[in-house]
Amino acid sequence: MKRKIIRFFTKQWALIWLLVALAVLGSVISYAAYTKANKGKSVVATYEESGDRFSSNYMNIGSPSENPQYSYAIDNQTAPTASVTICNYAQGNSGFFYDRDIDYLLNIQLVKSDGTAVSAAEIGDKQITVSFGEHSHIFTSSSLTIGSDWSGKLLRGQASTDICNITFDVKQIAELDDDSKTKLFIQMTATPNPTTNYRDLHSISMRMGVSKRHDQAEADWEGYFNDDASAKTATAESPIALGSKDLDGFNYAIEGIGKGQIELKYDSTKIEINQQFVSEVSGTLSPADANGIRTLTFNVNSNDTLTGDVIAYGISRYDTQFYKTSKTASDYETWYKINGYITSFAFTEDAS
Numbered sequence: 001m002k003r004k005i006i007r008f009f010t011k012q013w014a015l016i017w018l019l020v021a022l023a024v025l026g027s028v029i030s031y032a033a034y035t036k037a038n039k040g041k042s043v044v045a046t047y048e049e050s051g052d053r054f055s056s057n058y059m060n061i062g063s064p065s066e067n068p069q070y071s072y073a074i075d076n077q078t079a080p081t082a083s084v085t086i087c088n089y090a091q092g093n094s095g096f097f098y099d100r101d102i103d104y105l106l107n108i109q110l111v112k113s114d115g116t117a118v119s120a121a122e123i124g125d126k127q128i129t130v131s132f133g134e135h136s137h138i139f140t141s142s143s144l145t146i147g148s149d150w151s152g153k154l155l156r157g158q159a160s161t162d163i164c165n166i167t168f169d170v171k172q173i174a175e176l177d178d179d180s181k182t183k184l185f186i187q188m189t190a191t192p193n194p195t196t197n198y199r200d201l202h203s204i205s206m207r208m209g210v211s212k213r214h215d216q217a218e219a220d221w222e223g224y225f226n227d228d229a230s231a232k233t234a235t236a237e238s239p240i241a242l243g244s245k246d247l248d249g250f251n252y253a254i255e256g257i258g259k260g261q262i263e264l265k266y267d268s269t270k271i272e273i274n275q276q277f278v279s280e281v282s283g284t285l286s287p288a289d290a291n292g293i294r295t296l297t298f299n300v301n302s303n304d305t306l307t308g309d310v311i312a313y314g315i316s317r318y319d320t321q322f323y324k325t326s327k328t329a330s331d332y333e334t335w336y337k338i339n340g341y342i343t344s345f346a347f348t349e350d351a352s
Helices: 002-011 013-039 275-280 333-342
Strands: 068-073 080-088 093-097 102-111 128-132 135-138 148-154 161-167 185-192 205-210 218-223 249-257 259-267 271-273 293-299 306-307 311-312 317-324 342-349
Touching: 002 135, 013 148, 080 148, 080 205, 093 275, 102 128, 148 271, 205 293, 218 259, 218 342, 249 271, 249 311, 259 271, 271 275
Parallel strands: 068 205
Antiparallel strands: 080 161, 102 148, 102 185, 128 135, 128 161, 185 205, 218 249, 249 317, 259 293, 259 342, 271 317, 306 311
16 A cells, blocks of 8 residues: 555656645735735825824824814804814724724813813813713812713724813903913813723824914915825925835825815826715815816815804814825825825805
């Protein structure tokens, strides 16, 4: 029997080697296909690297001091309000949601502009209310802390959003120009919990106060790429190289004050906007002209409006993405080049 086996392998040696070679080749092809498929999943840097699928319309990654925000007064008689979202998707792309439930803790504090605690004398007779689902707390001179973090859960398999509403005291408006009065802020941090279960997500936070729009502060909006803090300041003399060359696209912020219409033009031969965002803002996107320029128009309104007892909260910031459309690597070497692909950005204020 042993001799028969040996004679079989001797006669079929070439066939055996061919089968082995084909198996190895198949493995190589499968690995190459796997590698290609996974490379195809690479997207904007902050999606995969910074965990933007735990996001907010006001809170950002970083400490509260790095993210100052303001709730603007409609007039001198209406208490400023803000509706803060916590989402399981990247801002501007609700179709890109997290693949698991996200349990998180929401820490809320009443602080001064430097983040230190507020005393009873400093809040005086003012009241600031925060509400979150079944939770609610009124900060007063006798109730300066909430005591413990509030818990929340964002559900998997869908775009999920929780909302924390803040109502400041109308008396804060009159005190804005009085330097002797302590300015009161709500400091908020949302943290996935436990953090060991969400290593690809990060805490997000903000510190929000009250402000009013002075007559000389005209309504205005701007748009800019925000993957790099210095991207918007890039010039021909200082073009600012990209930190990573392996991005499929770039994050773009649109923010400002006032009610009106945004008109944004871009070079579609180099970049293309996230179509989900166009739908979410009910925008109109034109076909490309002879030079590849497309025009997006949509309405914006950062002002809170009160109708009876119902408040419609304004939106002062939008986040979206532009994706690469050119296969030429040199088209995306610097932020100066990429900024130039936004050929026009204009805001027209609504006169009504």
